[in-house]
Amino acid sequence: MSESLVASTPIFTPAVFRRSLGDALEMAHGVDAVAADERAASLAKRSLKKESKVWGLKLVISMMDLTTLEGKDTRGKVWALCQKAIRPDPASRDHDIPHVGAVCVYPTMIPFVKQALTGSGVHVASVATGFPSGQTFTSIKVEETRQVVAAGADEVDMVIDRGAFLSGDHQKVFDEVAEVKEACGPAHLKVILETGELANYDQVRKASLIAMYAGADFIKTSTGKVGVNATLPVTLVMLEAIRDFHHVTGKRVGMKPAGGISNAKLSLAYLVLLYETMGPEWMTPDLFRFGASSLLNDVLMQIRKEKTGAYQSGDYFTLD
Amino acid sequence: MTTTLETRDRLAPGAASSSLVEWHYSPSLEATDHFKLASRYNLFIGGEFVEPHSKRWFETINPATEETLAEIAEADNEDVDRAVREARRAYEKVWRKLAPSERAKYIFRIARLIQEKSRALAVVETMNGGKPIKESRDIDIPLSAAHFFYYAGWADKLEYAFPNRNVAPIGVAAQIIPWNFPLLMAAWKLAPALAAGNTIVLKPAETTPLTSLLLGEIIQEAGLPAGVVNIVTGGPQSGAAVAGHKDVDKIAFTGSTEVGKRIQRAVAGTKKKLTLELGGKAPNIIFEDAPLDQAIEGIINGIYFNQGHVCCAGSRLFVQESVVEPIIRKLRDRIGTLRVGNPLDKNTDVGAINSRAQLEKIQELVDSGVEEGAEMFQSSCSVPDRGFWFRPTFFTGVAQSSRIAQEEIFGPVRLKKRTTRPTGCRPASGLKKDRGF
Numbered sequence: 001m002s003e004s005l006v007a008s009t010p011i012f013t014p015a016v017f018r019r020s021l022g023d024a025l026e027m028a029h030g031v032d033a034v035a036a037d038e039r040a041a042s043l044a045k046r047s048l049k050k051e052s053k054v055w056g057l058k059l060v061i062s063m064m065d066l067t068t069l070e071g072k073d074t075r076g077k078v079w080a081l082c083q084k085a086i087r088p089d090p091a092s093r094d095h096d097i098p099h100v101g102a103v104c105v106y107p108t109m110i111p112f113v114k115q116a117l118t119g120s121g122v123h124v125a126s127v128a129t130g131f132p133s134g135q136t137f138t139s140i141k142v143e144e145t146r147q148v149v150a151a152g153a154d155e156v157d158m159v160i161d162r163g164a165f166l167s168g169d170h171q172k173v174f175d176e177v178a179e180v181k182e183a184c185g186p187a188h189l190k191v192i193l194e195t196g197e198l199a200n201y202d203q204v205r206k207a208s209l210i211a212m213y214a215g216a217d218f219i220k221t222s223t224g225k226v227g228v229n230a231t232l233p234v235t236l237v238m239l240e241a242i243r244d245f246h247h248v249t250g251k252r253v254g255m256k257p258a259g260g261i262s263n264a265k266l267s268l269a270y271l272v273l274l275y276e277t278m279g280p281e282w283m284t285p286d287l288f289r290f291g292a293s294s295l296l297n298d299v300l301m302q303i304r305k306e307k308t309g310a311y312q313s314g315d316y317f318t319l320d
Numbered sequence: 321m322t323t324t325l326e327t328r329d330r331l332a333p334g335a336a337s338s339s340l341v342e343w344h345y346s347p348s349l350e351a352t353d354h355f356k357l358a359s360r361y362n363l364f365i366g367g368e369f370v371e372p373h374s375k376r377w378f379e380t381i382n383p384a385t386e387e388t389l390a391e392i393a394e395a396d397n398e399d400v401d402r403a404v405r406e407a408r409r410a411y412e413k414v415w416r417k418l419a420p421s422e423r424a425k426y427i428f429r430i431a432r433l434i435q436e437k438s439r440a441l442a443v444v445e446t447m448n449g450g451k452p453i454k455e456s457r458d459i460d461i462p463l464s465a466a467h468f469f470y471y472a473g474w475a476d477k478l479e480y481a482f483p484n485r486n487v488a489p490i491g492v493a494a495q496i497i498p499w500n501f502p503l504l505m506a507a508w509k510l511a512p513a514l515a516a517g518n519t520i521v522l523k524p525a526e527t528t529p530l531t532s533l534l535l536g537e538i539i540q541e542a543g544l545p546a547g548v549v550n551i552v553t554g555g556p557q558s559g560a561a562v563a564g565h566k567d568v569d570k571i572a573f574t575g576s577t578e579v580g581k582r583i584q585r586a587v588a589g590t591k592k593k594l595t596l597e598l599g600g601k602a603p604n605i606i607f608e609d610a611p612l613d614q615a616i617e618g619i620i621n622g623i624y625f626n627q628g629h630v631c632c633a634g635s636r637l638f639v640q641e642s643v644v645e646p647i648i649r650k651l652r653d654r655i656g657t658l659r660v661g662n663p664l665d666k667n668t669d670v671g672a673i674n675s676r677a678q679l680e681k682i683q684e685l686v687d688s689g690v691e692e693g694a695e696m697f698q699s700s701c702s703v704p705d706r707g708f709w710f711r712p713t714f715f716t717g718v719a720q721s722s723r724i725a726q727e728e729i730f731g732p733v734r735l736k737k738r739t740t741r742p743t744g745c746r747p748a749s750g751l752k753k754d755r756g757f
Contacts, residue, residue, distance in 0.1 A: 029609065029610075029611060029612070030609075030611050031611050031613075031614065032611040032614035032615075035611070035614035035617045035618060036613075036614055038617070039614075039617050045454065045458075045666075046345065046666075046667050047345075047348035047666040047667055048345060048346070048348070049345075049346045049347070049348045050346040051344075051346050052343065052344060052345045052346040053346070055343065056343065240613045247649075271343075275343050276657045279653075280341045280342050280343070283341045283343065284341070
């Protein structure tokens with residue numbers, strides 16, 4: 001399968017390229033950590049004020065994958081989250097706050113989410129493939145993917161087999177992503193690299209390229225379940241890989257930093273990183289998402305502040 | 321041949337332009353109302369600000385707007401002579417006799433006062449020199465304070481630092497500094513000389529005297545004994561008077577190679593000691609196994625930092641032939657993201673060229689490059705109507721022998737050459753012998 005010429009999923013960006021591990025590894029040169037850190041830090045210093053800030057924050061909301069991935073998730077909690085996803089700020093009289101990009105849950109919650117979000121435009125996203133560790137059998141991963149798509153997921157967030165990747169079995173990682181991609185059918189595949197476990201930026205770039213060449217529609221930093229989640233420099237390194245991949249294949253792959261992005265200022269720094277690395281084409285929820293569970297209220301608070309000139313108490317925003 | 325870049329098109333060939341969303345960052349201007357500049361600044365001689373003997377003042381401007389900021393005294397030979405006499409007196413009577421640990425206390429005090437006034441100093445540095453506020457705020461001013469802190473710590477350790485040597489001050493130092501990092505260059509020169517027990521006559525650059533004069537006020541506030549530091553402002557004639565004064569023991573000059581040579585000639589045959597820090601045409605070399613995106617950042621910082629007004633700016637680029645295509649593509653894209661404009665805007669990456677004269681020099685050299693057949697790429701960014709601006713530029717297809725490959729441009733202009741030599745060593749050193757770097 002790895003050497004066959006196949007078209008990637010048509011619902012996003014149609015492109016024809018060879019799904020080849022060899023091509024991925026050829027592009028996987030090293031990354032200079034000092035310079036990458038410095039570049040990310042300098043972009044994080046951009047100062048966004050007034051209209052540009054509000055514009056950015058609204059875009060952040062539309063790019064948000066509102067997430068709950070807990071063993072204690074219930075139908076009631078997920079239902080409440082879906083209402084928040086559709087109307088993040090019911091108190092806003094101007095009705096100018098967009099809905100979020102997707103609601104991201106565990107597989108068993110998909111039917112309730114699907115029902116709650118019907119007709120809203122908010123996508124249903126589900127994790128799959130033995131999330132978060134990915135330490136299960138490939139056949140189960142593929143079957144889980146089929147089932148979440150059948151249950152109604154528009155987007156599937158899979159994890160790579162980090163054990164295989166770190167022990168040098170790139171072929172296994174590549175094949176698994178490719179198989180899960182097949183199993184996704186029309187659904188949109190996000191591949192979680194779990195960058196906090198990949199040790200360095202060279203590996204992050206390599207894993208990004210393997211995932212993209214195997215068919216990922218999105219690459220995503222983290223599960224949110226390990227010590228180190230998304231960081232600005234890791235996101236920069238992944239975006240640079242996306243940019244190189246796009247140059248060679250013509251396919252636009254999306255990016256999703258996840259975990260630890262919990263305030264508006266940081267989310268704007270990510271948006272700046274995106275804008276100044278990829279340009280305006282990537283400034284859309286189709287190509288960039290935030291995986292976040294506690295970011296939304298701070299963003300709403302900042303938008304309200306720009307509107308009224310005063311910070312509101314956190315009590316004025318719903319906790320979901 | 322000239323190509324104007326449409327950067328966004330290059331990022332995504334075939335992208336439907338109607339769906340593109342440009343994010344216009346709203347202006348984010350650093351406040352300027354938290355300090356007030358005087359309308360006129362005099363010479364700082366013998367611990368006092370005194371009117372110049374010449375009775376002449378010249379205007380210093382903001383190169384981003386061409387507005388006058390203040391009037392600055394122009395020192396003539398009499399003024400310089402007076403400053404040197406004060407420095408000599410302070411050297412013989414006070415400073416050389418002071419215990420090194422006491423000297424350190426004064427220098428520490430100056431460092432702390434720079435930190436205290438860093439916000440105003442950063443804004444004035446940007447207004448007078450044209451550099452982006454993010455650079456003066458994050459680099460120039462904190463580093464200036466750091467230099468005073470560092471050398472303060474050395475003052476009482478010199479005696480032990482060089483075994484079997486008797487460390488002693490030289491005497492009166494004439495220090496002539498450039499306009500690219502005005503306060504930082506003053507710190508580089510003043511702090512070590514003070515720590516070692518010398519007294520100083522400092523001559524700031526003609527176009528950027530303001531932060532040096534504010535430093536004069538800080539020195540006054542720190543209570544440094546009168547005459548230990550004297551600051552004389554003015555044009556080339558004042559500089560020549562400082563460098564040529566017969567009672568100066570040491571000359572430290574940072575600036576153009578041309579003026580450095582003139583000073584060297586004037587000093588030849590005298591007992592004066594001399595330090596020169598002159599221009600360059602530094603090469604960057606990129607091989608195919610380099611991390612390319614980070615190499616691009618190195619290139620960008622190398623030449624577009626401080627509008628390229630850096631003596632060690634990486635103004636020449638050698639690229640292994642196998643990665644020429646991606647490097648040029650990435651460089652074009654990256655140059656397109658540089659934000660050129662109001663230096664007081666916190667998001668500005670490239671500010672104003674320091675002076676009209678410098679802008680004309682850059683333009684003249686760039687024109688000669690185009691004339692000699694090199695291919696020029698220039699950012700398509702818009703620049704303000706008033707003030708001195710030059711779009712980030714690079715040349716490809718530059719011959720080793722062409723003028724732009726030989727002479728220092730000292731602006732945001734980069735030359736790119738390809739090399740098939742994996743070592744890249746020969747072209748990198750193939751400059752005129754008298755380059756002086």
